Amino acid sequence: MASLSDYLDLSETEAAAQWQSIVQRRMPPPGKRQVNFTPVETVLCYGLFLSDDPVVDPHRFGGQTINSAPRLVHDLAALFRRRPSSITSKMMNLNGSRVNGAKYEVEFFMNMGADVVRFLDLYGTALRAARRMGIGVRRLPDFLRLEQATEYSILGLEDLADSRFDEMIEQEAAQLRAAKLRYNQELSSAETTRIVQHRARVGHKAFATEVLRRFDHTCGFCGMAPRSFQGNRLIVASHIKPWADSSNRERRDPRNGVAACPTHDAAFDKGLITVNGGLRVHRSRRLRASIEAETGVEHNFGESLREALMVPSGVEPPRSAYLHWHHEHIYQDSLR
């Protein structure tokens, strides 16, 4: 019999073992009882309550109307080797609207409702374990877009949204087109743009992943490390010497990156703070004045800001050439 802790303490290894048993299942013959839901299945069924695209209302779909349920319900049922109506029934066990639900199911529902962060962590565990077992997005879509959120956050979209980005993409695409023509391959401008954009995104993703890893997913300025919330843009990786001003090599160099919470990332990006070659953090005159005058600013940039950029031991710190570039061109005051 499952208990609440089987759900709340679900590890990736346990989840992988559950997936293993799920993929080996057969559909129950009509009229036969189905096997009990494993925690990974239950976690995903709970996740359906949080899905906004599609919205899954279990009260609307069951019995005769199950065929009109969103495709996602059918996808999960196929993966779990269950009848689609068992998915919506499970949801109603969870929210307590079916009297034959188990006590722990409603407890789980209440617990998750009170702590979405924890739920997303469980959802992430269930998904990672599934991917490890070779279950891809076609069989198990990431319907809460958590995996995409991770990608989104490390893309550093502020960086990419820079208008100079589009310009540079166009330039590189034109170069690629010309190079291809020399080999008698004619690509349309849309094709080359897509290739160059993709290359830039992949490169950026690799850069950001490495920077976040080096900083141990921790803000280098204040030490915030929201581990249960990874991939939700609470820690972002960005360039010290901005993407647009960097060469291709510099854009990919992880020693041209810092990981920071959004507040400190923005302050660094706007030159309100900088880091010298000895990794000491400096506050601009304007920021210091604002700290004196405004308590909210004091809260974020007073004592919570470390004296020196925190780089985990054994990790190469950012190159001083990039830091120098930052305080010469981005920082609002001069260090000299």
Ligand SMILES: [Zn+2]
């Ligand atoms: Zn911070």
